[in-house]
Every structure is written in structure tokens, then in C-alpha cells.
Amino acid sequence: MEAKGALIAAPLLIASITAASTAAAAKAGVKPARLAAVIGSIACLVASFAVAPLVEDSPAILSRTPALLFLDAYGALLLEKFTMAAAASLLLAMVYLDRVDDPAYYVSMVASLLGIVGVVYSGDLLSFFAFYALMNLSSYYFMAPRPSEEVGVDTGPNDSLTLYLVSDVVSMVLVASGFLILYTSSGATGIPEVVARASTEALWASLALVISGFWVKLAIFPAHAWFPGINPWAPSPSSAFMASAVRVVGFYGATRMLFTVYRPLLPALKSFMLYAALVNIAVGCLLALGQDDLKRLVTCSSVGEGGVLMMAWGVASTTALQGVFFHVLNLVLIKCLFFSSIAYFISASDRRTVYTLRGASRSMLLGSTGFLIASLSTCAMPPLNGFHSKFLVFLSLVESGLLWAACAFVVLDLLMLAVLMKAVHAMYDRYAGEGLKVREPGLGLKLLIAVLIASCLLVGLAPSMFMEGAYKAALACLNEAWMKG
Numbered sequence: 121m122e123a124k125g126a127l128i129a130a131p132l133l134i135a136s137i138t139a140a141s142t143a144a145a146a147k148a149g150v151k152p153a154r155l156a157a158v159i160g161s162i163a164c165l166v167a168s169f170a171v172a173p174l175v176e177d178s179p180a181i182l183s184r185t186p187a188l189l190f191l192d193a194y195g196a197l198l199l200e201k202f203t204m205a206a207a208a209s210l211l212l213a214m215v216y217l218d219r220v221d222d223p224a225y226y227v228s229m230v231a232s233l234l235g236i237v238g239v240v241y242s243g244d245l246l247s248f249f250a251f252y253a254l255m256n257l258s259s260y261y262f263m264a265p266r267p268s269e270e271v272g273v274d275t276g277p278n279d280s281l282t283l284y285l286v287s288d289v290v291s292m293v294l295v296a297s298g299f300l301i302l303y304t305s306s307g308a309t310g311i312p313e314v315v316a317r318a319s320t321e322a323l324w325a326s327l328a329l330v331i332s333g334f335w336v337k338l339a340i341f342p343a344h345a346w347f348p349g350i351n352p353w354a355p356s357p358s359s360a361f362m363a364s365a366v367r368v369v370g371f372y373g374a375t376r377m378l379f380t381v382y383r384p385l386l387p388a389l390k391s392f393m394l395y396a397a398l399v400n401i402a403v404g405c406l407l408a409l410g411q412d413d414l415k416r417l418v419t420c421s422s423v424g425e426g427g428v429l430m431m432a433w434g435v436a437s438t439t440a441l442q443g444v445f446f447h448v449l450n451l452v453l454i455k456c457l458f459f460s461s462i463a464y465f466i467s468a469s470d471r472r473t474v475y476t477l478r479g480a481s482r483s484m485l486l487g488s489t490g491f492l493i494a495s496l497s498t499c500a501m502p503p504l505n506g507f508h509s510k511f512l513v514f515l516s517l518v519e520s521g522l523l524w525a526a527c528a529f530v531v532l533d534l535l536m537l538a539v540l541m542k543a544v545h546a547m548y549d550r551y552a553g554e555g556l557k558v559r560e561p562g563l564g565l566k567l568l569i570a571v572l573i574a575s576c577l578l579v580g581l582a583p584s585m586f587m588e589g590a591y592k593a594a595l596a597c598l599n600e601a602w603m604k605g
Contacts, residue, residue, distance in 0.1 A: 128180045128191055130167040131199060135230075135237040138164060142230045146223035153223035157230045158210045164237065165203040172196040176592045181243075188243035188310045193596040194445070195240045197589050198372050201448045202240070205365035206233045208456040208572070213357035215564030216463045219270045220355070224261060229361065231258035236369055244309040245299040252295065252373065256288040256337075259366050263354045272470045274415075274463070276353025287336055287346035291370075294333030298326035302381065311380050323385055330377055337370030340396070340430065341403040344423050348407060351422075352415035356466070359415060360459035363422045364452045371429045371448075378433055379597040386436060394434030394525060400427030401532045408539045412473045414465070414491075417543060418458045421498060421536060425451060428513060435516045441594035442587065443512025449586060450505045450579065454497045457572040461490035464565055468558040480547045483558045488547040490569045495544055497576050499537035505579035508587070 138160025145152035171191065174180065179192035191199070210229060217225075235255025242248035263284060265275045299309075305322030306314045332343075339347035347367065351359050378386055404424020411417040432444040462472060464487035471477050481488035493504065500510035510533065517526035579586060 124174065125180065125182050128171045128174055129182050129189070129241075130171060131164050131203065132189075132237050132241050134160065134164045134167050135234040139227075139230045139234045142223075143227050146227050150221050150223045150226070153226045154210075154214055157226040158207075158214050160230060161203065161207040161210045161233060164233070165200070165207045168196070168199045168203045172200060172589060176589070179596070182241070184310075187247035188312075189241045189247070190243045191241060193589070193592040194376075194594075197445055197593040198448065199237065199240045200589075201452050202236045202365045202368070203233070204449075205361060205452045205456065206230075206236075208452065208568075209357045209361035209364075211568055212360060212456065212460050212463060212565075213355070215562055215568060216357060216460075216467060217271065217355060218562070220266060221270075228258045228261035229358075232262070232361075232366060234258075236365060239369055239373065243311050245303060245311070245314065246309045248373070249292075249296055249299060252369070253292055255366065255369060256292060259362065260285060260288065262358045263350060263362060265353045266355055271355050272466055273472055274356055274466045280350045280353050283346045284350040287343070291333045291336040294329045294336065295373075296333075298329030298331075298333065301326035301329070315381055315383075318381065320384070323382060327382055327385060331374055331382075334370040334374035334377075337367055338374070338426050338429070339367055339370075339423055340426050341400045341423070344400075344403065344407075344426075347423060348416060348419045351419040352413060356415070356459045356463040359419070360456045363419065363459070364455040367422075367426075368429070368448060368451070371426070371432075375432060375597065386433075390434055390436055393430055394522070397427040397430035397434045398525060398528050398532070400424065400430060401529070401536075403427075405532055405535045405539065408536065411539075412475055414462050414472050414474065414477070414543065415459070417474075417540070418455070418462070421540065422455065424532070424536060425498070428510065431513050431516070435513075435520055435522070436598075437516050437520060438591070438594045438598060439512055439519055440516035441597055442590045443509050443514075443516060445593045446512065446583075446587060446590040447506070447509035449590075450497065450509050450576075453505060453572055453575050453579065454494050457490050457494040457497075457569065457576065460565065460569050460572060461487045461494065464490065464561050464569060467561040467565060469556065474543045474546045478546045479549045479551070479556060482550070483556050486566055486569055487561075488544075490573055491547065492544050493573050493576055495537070495540035497580070499533050499540065501537070503577075503580045505576045505583070507580060508583040 142153050142156040145156040175191050175196050176193045181190045183189040232255050235251045238251030302314050305319050306317035336343040401424045407420035432441050468484050497504040497506040500507045
């Protein structure tokens with residue numbers, strides 16, 4: 121049993137070692153730090169996939185003191201996706217940011233990864249907040265715009281960082297205030313004890329604070345402004361990591377709390393969450409309309425994807441949770457493909473706007489194809505990966521008798537498809553791009569894009585191998601008795 125517990129804790133241990141080794145390697149220069157970060161993130165990813173089968177039927181409690189550390193099927197599934205996002209983003213950084221001579225960039229990314237992994241393992245309010253703060257504070261550095269001589273046009277105004285810092289501080293203050301109310305009421309920090317002892321009044325009093333804090337992190341309307349305000353100006357690997365992992369921790373935290381501490385209140389919240397989810401998808405579509413900058417376009421579409429994740433709260437059925445959890449995997453692949461394709465354009469031509477990339481497919485076919493596949497996937501076009509997860513969400517709405525919501529969900533997805541296809545149409549305009557001068561991107565960037573395209577196709581053609589894990593995670597959220605006190 122001790123050996124099994126050590127194996128289950130392996131991703132957390134590897135993330136800790138990776139953070140420490142990358143920080144130590146940083147003293148020797150950027151190449152050792154980058155190598156340590158990439159190898160460590162891949163090792164953490166492999167370990168995450170190895171431990172998932174061990175907890176798919178029952179949670180494993182690793183420690184009760186001084187902190188409650190555990191892993192269940194839901195945490196294991198999200199752990200796979202978060203570590204996958206980190207590994208893909210660091211690989212993108214390795215093959216793309218060859219002019220960045222700053223080892224602290226990689227130190228901040230792996231420190232943020234450690235914070236994410238720690239959040240997943242945390243079963244008490246104190247350790248949860250400590251790891252959550254580590255993730256947020258670390259991400260501030262790698263999200264900073266870089267000098268143009270390092271990343272070309274893949275940068276922007278430094279004052280955008282102020283908005284990000286303010287949003288992170290607001291998120292942490294809200295979460296900490298809500299946790300403090302729960303601790304005051306229950307006299308405990310462990311989630312099972314909080315569930316058993318916290319009064320109904322404390323639950324309602326803390327609910328708005330805790331969920332709003334995670335709401336800000338997930339960039340949900342009306343607290344979404346920071347995401348389009350900072351993400352387009354960070355380096356593309358940072359943008360990919362933020363879009364597919366760091367902000368999605370807000371979804372993880374809200375879901376964990378809603379289905380444990382706030383489970384008694386969930387029936388009263390479902391209708392509000394459903395309306396909020398649809399509004400957020402609509403806001404994402406409206407924000408994306410008229411965007412010429414590709415990174416801003418993708419970031420605005422990500423705001424809408426936050427609404428898709430919220431369907432887990434608004435419907436709260438097994439099918440809805442299975443679809444949303446499966447969609448988290450697809451988001452990792454889709455967002456990393458989006459930003460890798462944009463990195464390809466920038467590396468080859470120093471261009472990132474729709475207007476300047478007209479006819480790009482003639483000279484940058486791989487980048488254009490990657491952007492096309494990512495666009496079709498995010499809008500649930502079969503046979504790509506996004507279709508299956510969004511179909512499950514659609515099916516959950518139909519099963520719940522919410523036909524109006526199901527129709528709205530489809531219409532909004534088609535609207536986003538039309539917005540993205542406008543950019544794709546420009547790239548494949550055969551009458552433009554004849555005089556576009558390009559450089560040849562590195563082989564590593566090409567291979568990464570090819571692997572991501574193949575992954576989107578593989579998951580789309582063989583979704584069953586990924587659906588069972590999402591189903592087990594959904595059951596863990598709905599039926600986890602030990603978390604109910």
C-alpha cells in the first residue's frame with residue numbers, strides 16, 4: 121500500500137523536483153533550464169497517465185496531516201490534461217523561443233505547473249490556497265510581454281500586465297475570504313470536515329466569494345476583460361499554457377467546491393449557471409467578431425469556451441460532466457495547435473493579423489492547416505476531436521429537457537465557426553499572398569504542429585479510449601461519498 125501511495129504521489133513529487141532542478145539549472149544558463157523544464161514536464165505527464173488507473177474506482181488518501189492530500193478519478197483526469205498542456209507549451213517554447221535568453225522564464229512556467237499539480241492533490245482549504253497562489257504568482261512572470269528583438273511581433277504593451285496582476289489579486293482575495301468563512305464556521309480546513317460541519321448560512325455567505333474568485337480566473341463574463349487584455353501580448357507558448365491550463369484551474373476549483381462543499385446548494389444554482397454559460401458563449405462570439413489579430417481572435421474564442429465548461433455546473437448530470445471533462449482534453453490540443461500555428465506565422469513572416477496573412481496557405485501551408493484544423497475542432501466539426509465532447513454536452517441538454525438551450529448552444533457554435541472561417545478563408549485565398557516573403561521555421565516547430573494535428577484527428581476518430589476516463593471522473597464528482605463527511 122505504501123508503494124502504491126508513493127506511485128500515486130509521483131506527479132506531485134516530479135513537479136516539485138522539476139521546479140527545483142529547473143531553478144538550479146537556471147544558474148548555468150537558459151539551455152540547461154529549458155532542458156530541465158521540458159524533461160521534467162514530460163516525466164510529470166507520463167506519471168499522470170500512469171496513476172490514473174489506480175484511482176479511477178476509489179480515491180486514494182495520501183496524507184491527512186499536516187495537509188489532506190488525495191487523488192480521485194476527477195483529479196487524475198484533470199491532472200493528465202494540465203500536465204499535457206504544460207509539456208506541449210514547454211515544447212513549443214523550446215522550438216520557438218530560441219532568441220529568449222532568460223532562464224527565469226522556464227523557472228516560472230514549471231513553478232506554475234507545480235502550483236497546478238498541488239491544487240489537484242489538495243483536499244484542504246489551506247494547501248489548496250497555497251498552491252493556487254503559487255500558480256498565480258508564478259504565471260505573472262511568464263505572461264509578461266517580451267522585448268520585440270526576442271519574439272518579434274509576438275509581444276505587446278507592458279501595461280497589460282497591470283490588468284493581469286489586479287485580476288489575480290482579486291481572484292485570490294475572493295477565494296481566501298470565502299475559505300475563511302468556511303473555516304470560521306466549521307473549525308476545520310479539510311474539505312470533508314468542512315462539508316460535515318459548515319452551517320447553511322456559512323455556505324451561502326462564502327459561495328459568492330469562492331465561486332466569483334474562480335470565475336475571475338476562468339475569465340467568465342463580466343470578469344473576462346483581463347484575458348483578451350493580456351493573453352495576446354504574451355509569447356505564444358505562454359498564451360497556450362494560460363488558455364489550456366492556468367485559467368482552467370478556475371474551472372477545476374469551482375467544480376471541486378460545487379460538488380463537495382456546496383453540493384446542497386447546487387440544485388438552486390443550476391438554472392443561473394446554465395444562463396450564465398450561454399451568455400458567456402455568446403460574449404465570446406461577440407468579442408471575436410471583427411478581430412483581425414489572430415491571437416486576440418483565439419483568445420476571445422477561449423472566453424466562449426469557458427461557457428462550455430460551465431455547462432458542467434448548469435446541467436450537473438453524468439453526461440454533461442463527461443462531455444465537459446472530455447472537452448478539457450480537447451481544449452489542450454486545440455489551443456496548443458492554435459498558438460503553435462500562430463507561432464509558425466510569426467516565425468516565418470513576422471505577421472499575425474488576418475489582413476497581412478491573406479493567401480498564407482501558398483507559402484505557409486502547415487501553419488494554415490493547423491489553424492484550420494483547430495478552428496474546425498473548436499466548433500465541433502466531425503470527425504475532429506471537438507465534435508464528440510460538445511455532442512455530449514448537447515446531448516445532456518436534450519436529456520434534461522432543455523431543448524431551447526440545446527438549440528442556442530448549436531447556433532452559438534455555428535456563429536463562432538463563421539467568425540473563425542473568415543480568418544481561414546483569408547489564409548486560403550488563392551488570389552492573394554503571391555509576393556509574401558517567408559523564412560523557413562525550424563523542424564521542431566513543424567513536428568509539433570504535425571503531432572497536434574494528428575492528435576486532433578486521432579481523438580476524433582477513436583474517442584472511446586478517452587471517454588471512459590471522463591465518465592469515471594463524472595461519477596467521482598457526483599457520487600464521492602467520502603467527501604460528504
